[in-house]
Amino acid sequence: MIRFLLKGLIRDRSRSLLPMIIVAIGVMLTVFVRGYINGIMVDMIEQTARFSTGHVKVMTRAYEENMDQVPNDLAMLEISALTGDLRQSFPDIEWVSRIKFGGLIDVPDENGETRSQGPAMGIGLDLLSDHSEESERLNLDKSLIRGSLPETSGEVLLSEDFSQKLEVDPGEVITLIGSTMNGGMAIYNFTVSGTVRFGNTGMDRGTVIADLHDVQRALDMDDAAGEIIGFFSSGFYDDEIADPVITRFEAQYHDEEDEYAPVMVRLRDQEGLSLYVDMTNFMGTIIILVFMVAMSLVLWNAGLLGGLRRYGEIGIRLAIGEEKGHVYRSMINESIIVGVAGTIIGTACGLGLSWLMQTHGLDISEFTKNATTGIMMPNIVRARITPPDFFIGFIPGVLSTLAGTMLSGIGIYKRKTAQLFKELEA
Amino acid sequence: MEDNLIIKTEKLTKRFPMGKSEFTALKGIDLSLGTGEFAGLIGPSGSGKTTLLNIVGSLDTPSEGKVIVLDRSIGNLTAKEAARLRKEKLGFIFQNYNLLAVHTVYENVEFPLLLLHIAGTERKRMVLDALEWVGLTDKIKQKPPQLSGGECQRVAIARAMVKKPSIVLADEPTANLDAANSHNILQTMVKLNKELKTTFLFATHDEKVISYLKRKIYLLDGKLDKDETVSN
Numbered sequence: 001m002i003r004f005l006l007k008g009l010i011r012d013r014s015r016s017l018l019p020m021i022i023v024a025i026g027v028m029l030t031v032f033v034r035g036y037i038n039g040i041m042v043d044m045i046e047q048t049a050r051f052s053t054g055h056v057k058v059m060t061r062a063y064e065e066n067m068d069q070v071p072n073d074l075a076m077l078e079i080s081a082l083t084g085d086l087r088q089s090f091p092d093i094e095w096v097s098r099i100k101f102g103g104l105i106d107v108p109d110e111n112g113e114t115r116s117q118g119p120a121m122g123i124g125l126d127l128l129s130d131h132s133e134e135s136e137r138l139n140l141d142k143s144l145i146r147g148s149l150p151e152t153s154g155e156v157l158l159s160e161d162f163s164q165k166l167e168v169d170p171g172e173v174i175t176l177i178g179s180t181m182n183g184g185m186a187i188y189n190f191t192v193s194g195t196v197r198f199g200n201t202g203m204d205r206g207t208v209i210a211d212l213h214d215v216q217r218a219l220d221m222d223d224a225a226g227e228i229i230g231f232f233s234s235g236f237y238d239d240e241i242a243d244p245v246i247t248r249f250e251a252q253y254h255d256e257e258d259e260y261a262p263v264m265v266r267l268r269d270q271e272g273l274s275l276y277v278d279m280t281n282f283m284g285t286i287i288i289l290v291f292m293v294a295m296s297l298v299l300w301n302a303g304l305l306g307g308l309r310r311y312g313e314i315g316i317r318l319a320i321g322e323e324k325g326h327v328y329r330s331m332i333n334e335s336i337i338v339g340v341a342g343t344i345i346g347t348a349c350g351l352g353l354s355w356l357m358q359t360h361g362l363d364i365s366e367f368t369k370n371a372t373t374g375i376m377m378p379n380i381v382r383a384r385i386t387p388p389d390f391f392i393g394f395i396p397g398v399l400s401t402l403a404g405t406m407l408s409g410i411g412i413y414k415r416k417t418a419q420l421f422k423e424l425e426a
Numbered sequence: 427m428e429d430n431l432i433i434k435t436e437k438l439t440k441r442f443p444m445g446k447s448e449f450t451a452l453k454g455i456d457l458s459l460g461t462g463e464f465a466g467l468i469g470p471s472g473s474g475k476t477t478l479l480n481i482v483g484s485l486d487t488p489s490e491g492k493v494i495v496l497d498r499s500i501g502n503l504t505a506k507e508a509a510r511l512r513k514e515k516l517g518f519i520f521q522n523y524n525l526l527a528v529h530t531v532y533e534n535v536e537f538p539l540l541l542l543h544i545a546g547t548e549r550k551r552m553v554l555d556a557l558e559w560v561g562l563t564d565k566i567k568q569k570p571p572q573l574s575g576g577e578c579q580r581v582a583i584a585r586a587m588v589k590k591p592s593i594v595l596a597d598e599p600t601a602n603l604d605a606a607n608s609h610n611i612l613q614t615m616v617k618l619n620k621e622l623k624t625t626f627l628f629a630t631h632d633e634k635v636i637s638y639l640k641r642k643i644y645l646l647d648g649k650l651d652k653d654e655t656v657s658n
Contacts, residue, residue, distance in 0.1 A: 001540045004533060011528040316524045319485060320538050320585075321513020323506055 009334050014309070016338060019302055023342025023401055024349065026295045027393035031350025032383070034287050034392060036357055039384035041280035045237055045273065050137050051123070051203065053270040054229030055237045056093070056245055058086065062259040063226060067270075070100045072181050072219060075226040076262060083228055089252065090245055092233050096134060097225035099124035099215045103178030103186070105158075105208060107168045116166045122176070122208040124215025124225075128153065137231070140196055140209070146170050147194025150211055155193035157209040163195045165206075170194050176208070180220040188218035199380055228262075237277065242266040295400035302404060311411075328409050335405035336398065343397030350393065357383035432592060432625050433459040433482055437491035440477050440648075451477040453648040454491065459627060461592075464619045465641035466628035473645040475629035476597055482627065483516055483595045484508040496592055513541050517586030517624075519596035523578040525570040525585070531557070532566040535584045542589060556588035560614055576607030580614065587618055593625045600632050612638045 009016050049055055059067065062074040076082060079097050086095045101124065106117040126132040127140075127150050135141060140149055145160040147170025158168065168174060170192050178186045190210060198204055216222055232241050246264050255261035268277040317327055361380040440452040452474045459465055467475040480486040481493055484500050485508075493500040496515050503511065512518075517538075525534050535556050539549045557563045560580035570578055579599060586594050596615070600608035616638060619626050628635055636642060644652035 004529075004537065004540055007533065008526065008528050312524065313526060316520075316526065317537075318509070319483070319512060319518045319524075321509050321511075321516075321541050323509045 005330050005334070009337065015334065019335075019338045019401065020342040020345070022298060022302055023295075023339055023397050024346035026291065026298070026400075027343045027346025027397040028350040028353065030287065030291045030396055031347055031389050031393050032353045032357070033291075034283070035350070035354035035383040035385050035389050036381075037283050037287065038280070038386060038389075039354075039358065039382045041276060041283060042236065042384055043382060045267070045276055045280060046235075047200065048271065048273065049231070049237055049267055050139075051198075051200075053267045053273065054096075054227075055232045055267050056230040056242055056264055057267075057270065058082070058228040058230070058249075058262050058264050059226065060260045061263045064263050064265060070102055070226065072099065072101060072179070072221065072226050073183060074260070075099070075181060075221060075224045076228065076260075077224045079225045079228060080223055082262065086228065086230070089248065090230065093230040093245065094133070094233070095228055095230050096126060096132075097212060098227050098229055099212060099219065099221060099225050100227070101178055101215060101219060103176050105162075105166065105206075106175040106177055107166050108173065108175060116168070118162065118166055118206060120162065120176075120206045120208045121203075122210060122215070124210050124212045127209070127211040128213070138198075138209070143196040143198055145195045145197050147192065150193045150209075153211060153214055154189070154191055155211075156190040156214070157194050157196050158192055159204045159207040160195040160197045161204045162206045162208075163192065168192055176218060178219065181224060182220055184220065186219050188214075190214070237267045239266070239268065239277070239281075242268075291396050295396045298400075298404075331405055331409045332402065335401045339398035339401035340394075342401070343393050346397060347390065347393040351385060351389060354383040354385050354389065358385055430460040430462075431458055432461050432463075432496060433457070433627070434494045435478075435482075435488075435491065436493075438478070438481065438488050438493055439490035440474070440481060440486070441489040451648050452481075452488075455645075455648075455650050457643065457650065457653075459625060459641075461625055462619065462623040463641055464616065464626045464639060465643060466630050466635060466639040467643050467645055468630060468636060468639075469645035469651070470631060472647075474648040475631075475645055478645070479595050479597055479627065479629045482593075483518060484511050513538070514589070515592045517589070517591040517594040519579070519582050519586050519594060519599045521598040521601040523570070523575075523582045523602075525578055525581055527570050530567050530569055531562060531573070531581050534570070534581055535588050538585060538589050552588055553584075556584040559587065559618060560584045574607075575603050576610060579603060579607070579611050583611065583614060583618075587622070587624070590622055591624060593627065595627050595629075597629045598632065599628065600630075600635055605634065608632070608634045 058076070060074050060076050063071055063076070066074065083095050083097060086093075101122045103120060103122065104117055105120045107115045109115040125134045125138075127135055135149060140157065150156060156174070158166070158174070163169070166174070172192050173189055174192055176186065176188045176190060180186045190208075196209070198207070212225070216224065230245075232238065234241070243266070246266060249264040253262050268274045314327055318324065361382040363380050435455050435457045438452055438455040438457075439450065441448045441450045455478065467478055469475050477486070481488055481500060482495055484495065484503060488501050496511070498507070498511055500508070526537065529537070532553055535553045536549060539552055544552065554563065557566060560583050562577065562580055562584065565573065565577065570581065573581065594615075600611060603611060612635060615626060618624060628639065630636065640656050642652070642654045642656065643650065644654075
């Protein structure tokens with residue numbers, strides 16, 4: 001009997017091939033869209049985390065309250081001790097010190113006169129220590145366009161677009177004109193070791209990357225830093241990891257009276273990232289739910305039409321003596337076979353597309369070149385294949401097909417046998 | 427029920443809802459059929475032939491009255507019991523053949539035996555026997571769309587007869603066939619009726635079919651009008 005039903009299913013393409021194609025296309029879209037959106041969202045969040053927010057960030061309360069102004073006069077002091085404490089208290093988190101600074105970059109000619117100049121945003125981070133992973137974290141090696149990474153004190157990287165604007169090449173000297181931690185004027189010479197392209201319009205416009213100790217010297221910030229940033233060992237931001245860390249940190253350092261007391265904030269609480277984090281967390285679920293509803297409607301209709309078309313066959317099977325329950329169960333089994341087969345094909349195609357998108361990416365720099373948001377939009381967006389992508393398609397693919405068939409199959413029970421028969425004769 | 431009685435109806439009435447009112451398709455039919463009869467329900471469209479055939483075939487239930495088929499009261503059967511009666515004891519032949527288009531001739535005829543869980547070797551023998559009765563052993567691998575109308579109806583007869591049912595119910599079996607094919611089909615059914623003692627009950631208004639019937643039961647407006655037995 002099973003072989004008989006399978007033969008019917010395989011031979012009747014409108015019962016097998018057509019619904020299988022519909023399921024496969026739907027599942028392929030689900031898997032691809034999920035991987036694509038997941039890739040974009042996680043990329044955006046993690047890129048912002050790597051360059052700016054970290055997964056958690058420690059600052060003075062006063063600095064945190066004016067964070068958008070990068071107020072280095074409110075920076076933390078004795079950061080070696082604090083970083084040591086943090087590493088001891090939270091060994092699963094990698095802690096790094098950074099100084100963000102703003103200033104004017106002046107390019108002198110051979111006479112010391114200004115050849116060109118422009119405003120810059122700078123980041124001071126640990127580039128020269130042997131154990132530092134900052135260079136890899138910011139992907140500086142692969143972002144390098146000209147020259148080399150800083151190898152000695154006093155060397156900096158410029159964003160490529162900025163260097164072209166200033167008409168400065170690797171090897172040339174530039175002068176940072178800014179403000180020290182104490183409010184004095186800072187003038188400090190650096191040598192450009194190379195240029196980089198971050199793939200982020202905002203940063204490519206005018207960024208200087210310098211070693212932390214050079215910046216500390218330039219801005220009179222000895223053993224001081226604006227921010228101590230923590231990165232989770234998983235490599236991805238997670239509220240469930242962040243929340244207990246903050247609770248423990250506050251228990252240790254909270255001081256309502258001291259505006260220079262260190263405070264810790266989560267990634268989601270910085271730069272309006274909360275919405276993006278929530279969207280990333282729920283995007284997969286939302287897509288699956290929306291798609292399940294859409295697929296259910298499509299497959300319900302397909303099942304309904306298929307079921308109506310099959311009333312003749314069902315009528316004859318009932319007339320010959322097959323029980324309604326048996327007919328109904330066989331339809332459900334068929335839908336499971338079709339759903340599983342379609343889902344496997346669709347998942348494979350969806351993963352294939354996602355892999356292509358993950359490998360090659362899509363250049364959206366034209367759309368983001370004038371972006372002014374706090375979040376860092378990568379210029380090349382990529383899909384990101386995660387373990388759930390391998391099975392997420394089974395939910396809409398199999399369940400929706402099953403639901404559609406079950407709904408359409410109810411007609412078998414609701415109609416009297418003789419009524420099915422009349423439809424058969426018609 | 428008398429020994430050779432196979433179908434008996436008493437004051438059979440069937441009503442169908444029609445909007446807010448009701449349409450009475452059968453009005454108090456009293457009828458008895460014995461084993462091996464070759465009978466037909468004759469009447470114009472709307473006379474109640476198919477309704478009566480459906481009730482006898484346990485595809486429908488009476489609104490009033492009693493219908494006994496093979497000692498089972500049709501009105502009291504559960505859906506499962508009705509399906510079992512059809513599966514084991516009844517065969518159906520339809521005007522439109524109603525074969526399963528994606529299955530071969532062999533598989534169409536085999537289907538009722540699959541429902542009866544008959545073992546493979548025995549099933550194959552029974553299918554080939556049935557196809558031999560209707561002269562289609564050379565077409566077993568073909569599918570219905572590849573066959574002529576007459577051949578399709580012969581497959582339908584083989585499917586109805588393969589399990590050697592007690593009763594075959596045939597609703598306008600020759601309506602879509604030309605004269606030559608109609609006679610061929612009817613001769614096949616007459617032969618099976620004689621050889622297997624199967625009771626045949628037709629619903630028809632086709633003169634060709636009527637000419638083969640041994641018993642002619644005339645229906646008019648849902649009532650039994652005339653019941654004639656043809657002497658040999």
